[in-house]
Amino acid sequence: MVNLGLTRVDDALAAKHPGLETYAACQSYAFMKGTGSFVLGAAGLLAVQGALQRKLPYPRHWSLLISVVASSVGSYAVTRWETQKCSDLWLLIETGEIPDRSPPQLAKPEESNGPGKTKYGDVMD
Template sequence: MVNLGLSRVDDTVAAKHPGLEEYAACQSEAFVKGIFTFITGTGAAVGLQMLIQRRFPYPFQWHVLVAVVTGSVASYWVTRVESHRCSNLWLFLETGQLPKDGGTDQRS
């Protein structure tokens, strides 16, 4: 039986999609990386702003806003990239072929 989050997938569905467990683990790892990036990105932005505030003083509320926005953008980007990698893994596990990447078309 395969667990996806808090729910369990039926054995017939899991047998039909043999790569489901690996895909679920990959997505879980992508979300954990996103959360970690949010925490570290926000902390790094606060630290950087403390250095900048010595030269250009501005209210603390802007520190929090800028730090949270910076952490959110970094987290979104990391999660999106990792989720795309998981989607490619899922396609490979289901079809046995890597998906064609449209952005790196090589012309001779």
């Protein structure tokens, strides 16, 4: 059986998806990286705001609120980025293809509709 955190996955399912353990390790790393970025971000922002409070005094609870909110947003972004990389890894292991994440190309509008035609192709009188 494969251990995924506190749960166990049946051997048949693990054999069906050979990249499951690699994906689980990648996800675990992504979540730990997000947690670490929250802790380090909050501590760093508190330190910066502590230095700024000498020149611009404001209540301490605002420093804490700003630090927690900003580090939460940063942590979410880091976790989302890393989780996307894990999803791409899972698709690569399962299908052998890297997913295309590029934005779709927009079709260029027609330059000329021709004489006597509207842009929808109707003939004008």
